[in-house]
Structures are given as structure tokens and as C-alpha cells.
Amino acid sequence: MPVQLLKIVKGQSETPLPSHLQKENLQQLEEGCDYTNKYIQGIVSLSYPLTKLGDGTDFFKIVLQDSDNLSSQINSIHVFIYGKMAEDCAKMIRHGETFIVAGFKVVKLPTAREDDRHGCNLEVSEEAGSAIYICTKPGTTTASETASVSVAPKYVYTPLNHLKDGTIVNLYGVVKFFKPPYISKGTDYCSVVTLVDPSNVKLTCSLFNGNLDSLPKIYKVGDIVRFHRIKIREYNGQMQGITSGGFASLTFDGTVGAPIVPRTSSRVYTFMDEEQKTVEELRIWAASNISISGPAAKLSGVQPMLFFDLTCQLVGKAKVDGSSFLLKCLTHGTKHLGITNCLKIGPSVEPMCMKSCEKRHFRSIVQMRLNFCFTMPVWDGTKCPYPTWKVPVEAKDLEGDKVFLHQLRNLAVDILVYDNHVQLAESLKIGSFLRIYSIHSKQASADNEDVSHIEFHLHGGTCYGRGIGVLPESNPDVKELKAFLESLDLTVGQNMESMCSMDVDSTFDNDTDLELHLQRCQQLSVKVLTDHQDLSNTELKTIKNSSAPRQYRIRAKLRTYKPQKLHQSVKLHCSKCNSLQEVPDRDDFDFILRGSAGTASNPELHNTSWYESVTWTTQDQKQREITIHFVKHDEMLQHPEDTLLMVEGGTLKEIWKLSKRFKCIIPVRSTEDDLKLLDLSAPFLLQRNVKYYGCKQCSAPKPVKNLSSLAAEQQPSWEPSEIAQVLGIELLQYVFIMKFTLVDETGALNAYLFDYEKFFQIPACEILTNNFLQEKMQMTMNTLCPPGRKLGDLPWLECFIKSYNVRDAMKNQVYYQIFDTTVAEDVV
DNA sequence: TTAGGATTTG
Numbered sequence: 001m002p003v004q005l006l007k008i009v010k011g012q013s014e015t016p017l018p019s020h021l022q023k024e025n026l027q028q029l030e031e032g033c034d035y036t037n038k039y040i041q042g043i044v045s046l047s048y049p050l051t052k053l054g055d056g057t058d059f060f061k062i063v064l065q066d067s068d069n070l071s072s073q074i075n076s077i078h079v080f081i082y083g084k085m086a087e088d089c090a091k092m093i094r095h096g097e098t099f100i101v102a103g104f105k106v107v108k109l110p111t112a113r114e115d116d117r118h119g120c121n122l123e124v125s126e127e128a129g130s131a132i133y134i135c136t137k138p139g140t141t142t143a144s145e146t147a148s149v150s151v152a153p154k155y156v157y158t159p160l161n162h163l164k165d166g167t168i169v170n171l172y173g174v175v176k177f178f179k180p181p182y183i184s185k186g187t188d189y190c191s192v193v194t195l196v197d198p199s200n201v202k203l204t205c206s207l208f209n210g211n212l213d214s215l216p217k218i219y220k221v222g223d224i225v226r227f228h229r230i231k232i233r234e235y236n237g238q239m240q241g242i243t244s245g246g247f248a249s250l251t252f253d254g255t256v257g258a259p260i261v262p263r264t265s266s267r268v269y270t271f272m273d274e275e276q277k278t279v280e281e282l283r284i285w286a287a288s289n290i291s292i293s294g295p296a297a298k299l300s301g302v303q304p305m306l307f308f309d310l311t312c313q314l315v316g317k318a319k320v321d322g323s324s325f326l327l328k329c330l331t332h333g334t335k336h337l338g339i340t341n342c343l344k345i346g347p348s349v350e351p352m353c354m355k356s357c358e359k360r361h362f363r364s365i366v367q368m369r370l371n372f373c374f375t376m377p378v379w380d381g382t383k384c385p386y387p388t389w390k391v392p393v394e395a396k397d398l399e400g401d402k403v404f405l406h407q408l409r410n411l412a413v414d415i416l417v418y419d420n421h422v423q424l425a426e427s428l429k430i431g432s433f434l435r436i437y438s439i440h441s442k443q444a445s446a447d448n449e450d451v452s453h454i455e456f457h458l459h460g461g462t463c464y465g466r467g468i469g470v471l472p473e474s475n476p477d478v479k480e481l482k483a484f485l486e487s488l489d490l491t492v493g494q495n496m497e498s499m500c501s502m503d504v505d506s507t508f509d510n511d512t513d514l515e516l517h518l519q520r521c522q523q524l525s526v527k528v529l530t531d532h533q534d535l536s537n538t539e540l541k542t543i544k545n546s547s548a549p550r551q552y553r554i555r556a557k558l559r560t561y562k563p564q565k566l567h568q569s570v571k572l573h574c575s576k577c578n579s580l581q582e583v584p585d586r587d588d589f590d591f592i593l594r595g596s597a598g599t600a601s602n603p604e605l606h607n608t609s610w611y612e613s614v615t616w617t618t619q620d621q622k623q624r625e626i627t628i629h630f631v632k633h634d635e636m637l638q639h640p641e642d643t644l645l646m647v648e649g650g651t652l653k654e655i656w657k658l659s660k661r662f663k664c665i666i667p668v669r670s671t672e673d674d675l676k677l678l679d680l681s682a683p684f685l686l687q688r689n690v691k692y693y694g695c696k697q698c699s700a701p702k703p704v705k706n707l708s709s710l711a712a713e714q715q716p717s718w719e720p721s722e723i724a725q726v727l728g729i730e731l732l733q734y735v736f737i738m739k740f741t742l743v744d745e746t747g748a749l750n751a752y753l754f755d756y757e758k759f760f761q762i763p764a765c766e767i768l769t770n771n772f773l774q775e776k777m778q779m780t781m782n783t784l785c786p787p788g789r790k791l792g793d794l795p796w797l798e799c800f801i802k803s804y805n806v807r808d809a810m811k812n813q814v815y816y817q818i819f820d821t822t823v824a825e826d827v828v
Numbered sequence: 829t830t831a832g833g834a835t836t837t838g
Contacts, residue, residue: 177833177834178833179831179833183830184829184830184831185829185830185831186829186830186831187829187830188829188830189830190830190831192831192832192833193833194833204831204832204833206830206831206832207831208829208830208831235831235832236832238832240831240832242831242832307835373838416838418836418838419838438835440835440836442836442837457836457837457838459835459836459837459838460836460838461835461836462831462833462835463833463834463835463836464833464834464835465833465835466835
């Protein structure tokens, strides 16, 4: 039992302590040493009520006095007891009793002590293997009475009107003003906090700590704080608070009715019901006595020329080269001041001819050059109604997700951070939620701008609480902001209109370029290939009057085209018999698969030298069998993305799923002596999203085991054409077939497009399964032949056509085909 | 030690 009562009779414990335990002296305790088999003995001089930690763990704290060394300077130590032991001890322990603890952990206090308390605490818990022995004297109160004997903590809170110089006190207050922690000129972080309480007296405290986390987590005016052990001093006739050793703080949201959850960095703190009452009372008092409506704003609500606090998310950061940034932005002509040259020479060179204001400017430029400043793109999901200033930074200097920054380019604003804030800004993590205090929104205009823009500056210094605070994700404002940001659909939201205009703006330097581009789109939408540059344009009338076959370069407009439903333009072509056929639809494939599912897999064909076979039975009522033959390479199975599978008995859906994961799928069925391909109306091979078909007329299927020769290759590429060849399949090719009606001033003619990939720069085999490519193709056609335009307004196209003869028994007819033409990429 | 509330002037 971890907590044991030892009965003392005639000054001796009835039961002795375990013999392996050795007594340790309080003075000799050191952090990091092993105290598994050591014990400390003392008298309980103080115990605090049992409390719970933030994570729900029971916590009990006592002060143990070293009864052997009462005269020594340090003769007491705090013992922190966690979990079940805390609960047990709280029930049993009484003031003045002898307490023995073994297997404890020694933890050094963060700051040096000014009182007689030990520089370390003892941490005790069942999990750590600790044991506690409490020595009771017979005839004293029973364990059940002990709770009432526990001594309440001696925390007394001093109202702000009762503070005296030179004292160390505990106090409560409402935050009237604060500076978020910043890096001081000394060694620590500093936070300045002004408190008020119902006595209506103000107290400004300067709080220092090397650990940012140890300073109060104040996020807004109106927050309520509890300070323990703050030193009071008089300064300039007023009381002032300053951190002393052992300073600790709790911070609470000041909103009436909000949950009372202390913000603290210390694992251990006491917080009683009574103190909860204090917070509630202060909240109510503050509600009618403190103006907590801070200068918070959303970007959508910013006005020029004001200072405001912004709750936002950091999406990027960049060091700004002070000199180049200033040189770019200065409206003063830097050249005539000779500044550029002076900067090259060095900051000590100051042109003699300068006026005083120019000198000031020069010095600030020099300072900027020496002290880099910083820019932080942030967003809060709302759009600033004014044009905002984009701080010029090199792309390489900008940290953050480029795609995300691009998506946010109309929503994010740049905050330019100066001087003492730079170091803190540099350390911020992108994606973190911030409250930036006292941002200056400054209206400005550059010489080359007609309309003014807004700049956001976080100036140097900490006046008015200027600074940056990182908010935790648990903060209610952050929760709300996060939910809002996540609700935004940046792909469509973000005003397509402005996105489009931005794209144009960023692509073209000026209006003239843009105009030229538009003209070019309209006049020369289709580029010609250079190997036919020698050809000059021929009028359509001339072409029609000439004999075939011949090749021409033409300049014409596309009056109309067929099919208008572009997916219908995709056909399968056999280059051997020159036949064209429709692409079978999925129902055909499904039908064939169902038909072959009736054929049971032949176990004799399983597991050969070149494939490994596995059979599953489906869980559904039908209990179908699916057999997969994994083709091996060098007698080994390959990675799925390199593997060819032969599948027996799968459904359309199952095969489709397998094709997502494995390189190639060949649907097969068993015969007596070999695996066979299915009917050639079904694809003989599936690779990525593409179904490959064979020509029924020209194919002469060979045994599937021929594949083993490909599998044996050093690095099987599993090219569809190679697979087709070994399987005796004449591969059908996907092709676009379209009819273009072309016109020029002299006449019209129909030309066919027969294209595997070249014209649209889209592989015909991929178009049916790729929405993006379908859209691209539609856009191309819309550019070549914009819907709803009159003939005169259609763009001119340049392309090659060739004429050819088609003879049948009755007559000879001339046809035209577009060839060697590619739609220029910038058309789409 | 640092800051000691009380907007940069870029």
C-alpha cells in the first residue's frame, strides 16, 4: 500500500520501515539523483486542501519540516503529492505528525528562494513508485477527522488601495492596460500590466521573466489576473508592482458568464471555490467600471489613420531589406540626393549638400539598411475595403505556402514590423494565430498611383501596448476565427472577378501589352509549325479548284464544327485496317465481366513460375470468387505501382479499384490449359485511367503465358503496345475525329481533324476520364470558335490542310484534313 | 538588469 499508517508505541513504530530504505538528509537533496531507496522524514507543518490539476489529477501539497535540523537555515520542503496518493494522504494526514516519504523525485525550483524554504520540491506519486508512511500517535484524532484539521493556504489578497512599499503581496485585479510580452533590453521578456480593482486604485506592474510562458497570458483589456508574490515598490510617488522570486500568475477571461478556466504555465496551482467567487465578482464589477471595448477590428472594418488590434492568422513572413525596400518606396528621388551611391560607400558618408529633412531621411535609410525589418502577410477572412499596400519582397525571401499565399492574395494584408518587434516576428510559426496590438493603418499614395492605398505598420517601441501576442488554439476568439476561415471556399469564394483581373494584371505589365495579347488571340489563335514556314497562305477558293493531293497553309475562320458534344469526337482507330469504331461504354464491359464470372477459376493454373495467385470469396450473399494473379519479376512480387495483375471474376467496380492501385490490370478467364483474354469488346488492358481495346478484325489472340517474356525483362515497362503485341492484339488507338467548317473571303470548305494528341495537346485516350482535360478542350474550342459571335467577329486561324482523294466505284471525291497543326498554348 | 503605459514619422 503506497500510503501506510505506522502506529507509534513508546516512541517507536510498531512496524519497522522496509530495510532497504535509507534515510536522506534534507540538506543534501539534489535534482536528478535517484531516490528510489531513500526516504525523507519530517513533521507536517502545513497542508493545503486537496485540489485537482487542470488535467483532473488529484493534487495535495504539504510542507514538511526537518525535525532533526530545526536550527538550520533551510529546514522545510514542499511535498507535491499526485493522484490516488494525494487523495489518501489528504484523508489521513494531520498537522504535527511525522511523515516519511520514499521513492520521491527532487525538482529544483525555477527561482532562488528568499525565505527558508528549500530550493527543491519533492514530487510523489504512485506511478513514480513512491511510498508514504504516516506515523500516528495512539489516542489522537482519527483519520476521518483529519480533513478538518488541514490548514487552509495562507493566501491573503491585498486590495490595491492597501499596498505598502517594500512588501510582497498576493492580489487580484482587472487588466486596464497591458503590453504583451516583448524582449526587453535586458535578459528577459517583459510585460507591463496595469490593474484596477473595486477600490478604484491603479497599479502598474513590470513583470520580467526569461521564460515567455511564465508571464501572465493576458489577451485583452478586461482580463482578470491573480498575482502571487508580487513585490510592491514606490516609484515616482506611486505604488508599482514588480516580479519577485516565486511570482506566479493566473489569468481569466473577464467576460461575465464565460467559463472560469485559469490560464497559467505552472503545472501546480491552487484554485478554490472561494477564488472562483472572487473572479466572478471582479467580472461583474469590471463590466460596469472598465471600458473593455478595445480597438479590435476586422480587416473589413479598418479605416485609414487609426490604431487597432487585429486577431488574425499568420500566413507568411519575410525579411525586408531595409535599403532596397526604402529605395523602392521613397517618393523622394533618391538619385538626386545621391543616396544610392552613399549607401554603397557606407553609412558614415552623409552628403554635405543635404537639407536637414533630407539628412533625417538619409539616416533612416541607413538605419533601415542596417536593421532589416520584417513583413508578415496575415488574414482574418475578411476583405479590406481599401487597396492595401503589398510590401515589395523577393519571392525567395518570402516564407509560407506559395499556393496558399496566392489564393489569399486579395484577402491577406502585409503588416510591416519594425525594430524591437522584428525579433519576435521572426520567431513566429506560420499558421499561428496572432493578436497584433496597435497596428497603424496609414493612408499613403505613391507618385505613380492615382488612388491612395492603406499601409499597415507595427511601429517600433511598445507605447500603447503595441506588440504581437500568440493566441492558443483554445482561445475562444481563435476558435471562432478558425471556424470562419475554414468555412471560406477560397477556390470559388475569393471573387472570381478580382482573381481574373489579378491574373491579367500580373501577367501583363501594362494595358498596351494586354491589348496586344487580346488582338493576338483574336487574330492568330492557331500557330503553325516551323517546318512548313515556307508555305504561303492559300485562299480556300483556290484550294477547292485544285486537284488533290496537295498541302496548303490557310488563314480562315472556324464557322462551326462537329460534334458539338466534344466527347463524341473520341473514336477508336485501327491503323492496320484503318477502321474507326465507337468507344464501347461501361455497360458493354460490365456485361462481359458478368458473363465471364460464371467461369470458375482453374486451380491448376494458379501459382506458376511467373505469377502468384490469390483467391478471395466475397462477403456478400453471392459469395463470388475473385482470383488475382500477381505477375512476378525475377521470382519476386513488385511494388503495386509496378505490378501487372490478371484478374478473374471481378466486377467493373472491383477492377476499377484495382486499377487505381496497380500498374496494369488484364481481365482474364480460365480455360482447361491456359488463362484467356475476355471478348475483345471488353478492354484487354487497363492502365491508369485508360482502357485499351484490341481490333476484333485484326487481332489473333495468343496465349496469356506469352506475357512471361515481358515479365522476365530487366525492367518491365508494361507498355500497352508491347503487351498488345505479345498477346497478339492489334491495339486500337484513341483519336479525335472532328469536322471543321472553315471560311475565308473566298469561300468555305470542310476539313477533318484526325488527331491523336498533337492538335489539342491532349492525349485522346485520356479525355474520357479526365474532367480537367475535357474543360481544357472545351476552352480551346471556345477560343477558336467563340459561341454566339457573328462571322465577322470570329478570330482568324492559321493551319495546314491537305487534300486527298477518296475513290469508290461510282466517283472520286476530294477530302481535306487538318495536319501538322498545334493550338498554341497561350490560346487557352 | 530589463521598465517605469501614454502611438511612427519608416
